[in-house]
Amino acid sequence: MANDLTPPTTADPMAPMICFDLYAASQAFTRVYKPLLAPLGLTYPQYLVMLNLWSDAPLSVGEIGRRVSLESNTLTPLIKRLQEAGLVTRTRDPDDERRVVVALTDRGQALEAQAAHVPGCILEATGMPQAEIEALQRTLRGLTRTMLDAAASK
C-alpha cells in the first residue's frame, strides 16, 4: 500500500468500474424517461409494471415480480400507489387466497394509448440503430447471467 512514487493522480479510481458505467447509463435513461412519464403520473418502475399489465393483465403480484425482477417488499407499496392513482385494482384470487391479483381499471387501460409514444422516444434518444441496441442487450444479458451465477455459487 505504501509507495512513494506511484502516481495516484493519473489513475482515475472510477476508470475500471464497469458497474459505475452501468449505473450511469441506467441513470441517463431515467432522466430521459422522467419527462415522458411524468405527464402520465408514472415513475419508471411503475411504467414497467403497467407495461406488463397492458400486455397480460390480470397478473398476480408474484408474476409481475418475476417479470420486472422485484419482490413483494418493493411491489406491494408500488402497486398500492397505482391503486390509489386509480389505475389498477387489487383483489384476492378466490382460487388461491394467498395470491393478490392486479387488474387494470378503465383509467389504467386508457393510459396505454397515452404512453404509446414512449418506446419510440427512448429508441430515438439512444441514437443507436436497433441492431446495435440488440447486440448490447445480448451482451448485458449474458453478463447478468454470469454475475448472478457467480453470486449464487458464492
Place this chain on the structure above:
Amino acid sequence: MANDLTPPTTADPMAPMICFDLYAASQAFTRVYKPLLAPLGLTYPQYLVMLNLWSDAPLSVGEIGRRVSLESNTLTPLIKRLQEAGLVTRTRDPDDERRVVVALTDRGQALEAQAAHVPGCILEATGMPQAEIEALQRTLRGLTRTMLDAAASK
C-alpha cells in the same frame, strides 16, 4: 431466486427495454459486491466514495459528487454515515467556508488494504476478458453521453 432471462412468450413487453437490461446488470453487480463489501461495513455507493478518497483525499463534497454522479442530497447523509463509522472526517474549508472537506481517518485509510482484493474479484465474476469489458465500457459511456445530451436538449 427471481430470474427471467429470455422471453418464452412471443410478445414480451420487457423485450425491447434496454433500460431494464441495464438495470438488471447493475443489480447483478450489486449482488456480487455485497458479500465482498459487507465485511468492510460498506455499501456499494459508500465504496465508490471511499475509492475516490483513497486515491485523492481530502476532497470536498462537491468534488466527490462530480466523481460519483451524486449530489449533496444523497452524499451528505451517506458521508455522515461514513463519519459515524469512524472512516472519515468532515470539516469546513477555512479558505471557503461554503465547502465541507472530507478526509480519511486512520481507520478509513487502513480500510484500503482490506478492500484491495475487491476489484479483482469483480473482474473475475464478470467472466469477460479485460478487452471486452473495456469495449462494453466505451459503448456504455457513449450511450450515456448521447442520452444525457438528449435529455438536456429537450
Place this chain on the structure above:
DNA sequence: ATTATTTATATCGCGTACGATAATAACGCA
C-alpha cells in the same frame, strides 16, 4: 386428520436517488 413445509404477500428498517427548497458564504458590480 394433524402437523410440518412450502408458497404468496405484506411489513419493517435502512440506505440510497432525486426534485424542491433553504441557509450561508463568496463574488460581481454599480
Place this chain on the structure above:
DNA sequence: TGCGTTATTATCGTACGCGATATAAATAAT
C-alpha cells in the same frame, strides 16, 4: 460600500431496492 447573484452544502419529502421477518393459505408428510 452595499446588494443582487452565484456557489456550496444541508434539509425535506417521496419513491424505490432489498434483507429480514411476519402472516396466512395451500400442500406435503406422517
